Amino acid sequence: MKHKLLSLLKRAFEEEQALVAKLSDEERAAVGTLEQWSTKDMIAHTAAWKERMAQNITAASRGETPSVSNDIDQVNAEIFEENRNRSWADILEYSERTYRSLVESVQAVGDDDLADTQALPWHDGRPLWRLIAGNGYTHPIAHLAQYYTDRGKVRYATEIQEEAAALLAELDDSPTWRGITRYNLACHYALSGQHERAIHELREALGLNPDLTEWSKEDPDFASIRERPDYQSLYSD
Secondary structure (H helix, E strand, O other): OHHHHHHHHHHHHHHHHHHHHOOOHHHHHOOOOOOOOOHHHHHHHHHHHHHHHHHHHHHHHOOOOOOOOOOHHHHHHHHHHHHOOOOHHHHHHHHHHHHHHHHHHHHHOOOHHHHOOOOOOOOOOOOHHHHHHHHHHHHHHHHHHHHHHHOOOHHHHHHHHHHHHHHHHOOOOOHHHHHHHHHHHHHHHHHOOOHHHHHHHHHHHHHHOHHHHHHHOOOHHHOOOOOOHHHHHHHOO
16 A cells, blocks of 8 residues: 555656646746636645645554534635745745655555555544545645636546546445545546546446535536436436
8 A cells, every 4th residue: 555655746847847847938938827827826725735745644643633614615715825926946846855754754655555545534534544635635736727628638637537537446445445446537528528438438427426416416517417417317326
């Protein structure tokens, strides 16, 4: 498990670095807003969440109380304000530093502790490995996929999301987890205009993990397909 997690962290970091390396001067100079992030804002955002994850793992290992906030929007706003005026050089250094910090914190965790469902108790009984995978891999990949989708590069966005679904599925073969990985892929398909694929994947996800059903009915990621009869038929029973 630890080896797989570290590989995922590395994969997401490399994907972020590859994007940065391809940016034009205009893209590097772009100034974002809280509602419309620049690429620099996005890299800072994912770095900050990796940093929080690393800090919380370290705090938990010391028997301390990790920091917690129930207002994710407020946290994201604070991250934006803290980083919006930093230079690219600062953000890239910050991104690498937080990646290394998360890697080191994961390396220090015992294998049995990765399955601990109480290490970060506000996370509804999810094991620690899921939180690490979420903050260090799923989260940045989702932002990268949306970045490429917004710029018309849907094929590549889909490639990295489909790769993510496959790699994440290797972490746990339980129907609950496989349902989650397929649900996330369904979200990408819906957001990128691949409606038939979204509905197919969502049907498979709900079959594996019925606990996702109620949230799927209100998940904003599915707004583009909600009025389709084939979407509505998912809930007809």
